[in-house]
Amino acid sequence: MENENLHYDVVIIGGGPAGCSCALYTSRSSLKTCILDKNPAVGALAITHKIANYPGVSRETSGADLLQLMRDQAISYGTEYVQTQVYGVETNEDIKTVYTPEGTFKARTLVLATGAMGRTSTLPGEDEYLGRGVSYCATCDGAFYKNQEVVVYGSNQEAIDEALVLTKFASCVHWITNKKPGTSLNGVDILHSAENVRQWERTSVVAIQGNDEGVNSVELKQKSSGETISLNTTGVFVYSTGNLPITDFLHGQVTLNAEGGVCVDENMMTEISGVWAIGDIRNTPFKQAVVACADGCIAAMAIDRFLNQRKNFRLDWVHQ
Ligand SMILES: Cc1cc2nc3c(=O)[nH]c(=O)nc-3n(C[C@H](O)[C@H](O)[C@H](O)COP(=O)(O)OP(=O)(O)OC[C@H]3O[C@@H](n4cnc5c(N)ncnc54)[C@H](O)[C@@H]3O)c2cc1C
Known part of the structure; x- marks a missing residue:
């Protein structure tokens, strides 16, 4: 502008x-x-x-x-x-x-x-990689992740709005939700029907990992099976209410x-x-x-x- x-x-x-x-x-x-x-x-x-x-x-x-x-x-x-x-x-x-x-x-x-x-940072690696792959602002940083896979963690309105912004840039938005998004929230249907969104339900981010260049993966834990999964990504957008x-x-x-x-x-x-x-x-x-x-x-x-x-x-x- x-x-x-x-x-x-x-x-x-x-x-x-x-x-x-x-x-x-x-x-x-x-x-x-x-x-x-x-x-x-x-x-x-x-x-x-x-x-x-x-x-x-x-x-x-x-x-x-x-x-x-x-x-x-x-x-x-x-x-x-x-x-x-x-x-x-x-x-x-x-x-x-x-x-x-x-x-x-x-x-x-x-x-x-x-x-x-x-919010206070709650995840191992969140502080360490803040500004080097960890972000709280899709509008500010989304364009850095053009054609890359990103993670959005959270099930509140802010997480949904920010995930919608990221669908314009990322090749895949991994939307990680450890609880069901409330029925009154706007935009859930749009996320569900977007081709480049994959929702991981009943799943938590337990750690953010990386190296000198920044974030390269997150560790996920699925509630039902207790299974731990490593997901490659260069951008993690964290939205938990504080x-x-x-x-x-x-x-x-x-x-x-x-x-x-x-x-x-x-x-x-x-x-x-x-x-x-x-x-x-x-x-x-x-x-x-x-x-x-x-x-x-x-x-x-x-x-x-x-x-x-x-x-x-x-x-x-x-x-x-
Ligand atoms: C669950 C809950 C229930 C409540 N119930 C009641 C109640 O029943 N009655 C009552 O009187 N009070 C209640 N409160 C308290 C009341 O809502 C707050 O005291 C009041 O909203 C504070 O107003 P505020 O304008 O300071 O902040 P907020 O209402 O939090 O508004 C802050 C605004 O700043 C924006 N913002 C944040 N960061 C940036 C940035 N970097 N750039 C630009 N904009 C930014 C946000 O998007 C937001 O729109 C409740 C609070 C909560 C959390």
Whole structure:
């Protein structure tokens, strides 16, 4: 995507309740706002079956429906929503830079709202080969595996979505599932009918193996027989749901607390001027949708004040 002109007042990374609420307020304050969201179906609210304690909603509302209302509301006030996974940021300068497979985004302020659905590595070899065959992002890395055999491990919506992306590149996508994918998940039928997908049911990945050049095989264990199988592959995409704040794309640029949450002040600003953090990424003990929304509101009002105080700041672009 040619995007040299993608300049915003506010770029929000993460489109959960925290990010959408923040965007609603900043858009209504006429701040040019963009949400960059990896996948609207995989955040904590999106996977919540029923919400019964969000003020004002009916007992029958699913987390996904509530989130869609929030997203649509922000978009209706002018927020741009881009589905993409952020893999890096630069926060040192006054203008912040955000890197995605869709291109580079520039912003006067940056809001971190990626939630706490991150995972710890669980497989032998996962850490060792991360970036050398182990990946968590098919959109970012799928093209490296053109005409090669890859493994996708997981049975949640994220695993299915990522496997679908990989079918465009790989000669064979080995989809390893140790439990049956839920019936409400989208895309299972498409995977089953794809010619280059082979599903290994009731099977676990027990180790990722390789050499100096990277991954060359995975070791599988079949539940029914207990049999262990070595499967040759150069790419392993691991998707198991976790509960750690997602901060890998920050590459150590912000201070984290002992629990891995991003530290902020009472206005939700990090110690970096112009960078806020809201919602579950803060890893407080009170992880609730209404708290995430409140964080978003506080950050948005603080951002409005911050940008007003800096109105003499010389811009090198002009909004259309
Ligand atoms: C199973 C479950 C049940 C729950 N039930 C309730 C309940 O009944 N009531 C309640 O109030 N709360 C509930 N919660 C908690 C509530 O869902 C969370 O507190 C809330 O969703 C946090 O919002 P968030 O915006 O911080 O993060 P999330 O909702 O997790 O959203 C984060 C977003 O960031 C995106 N993202 C992640 N990484 C990147 C990246 N690198 N680049 C771009 N985007 C990225 C994700 O795709 C996602 O869309 C529940 C949570 C879970 C897990």
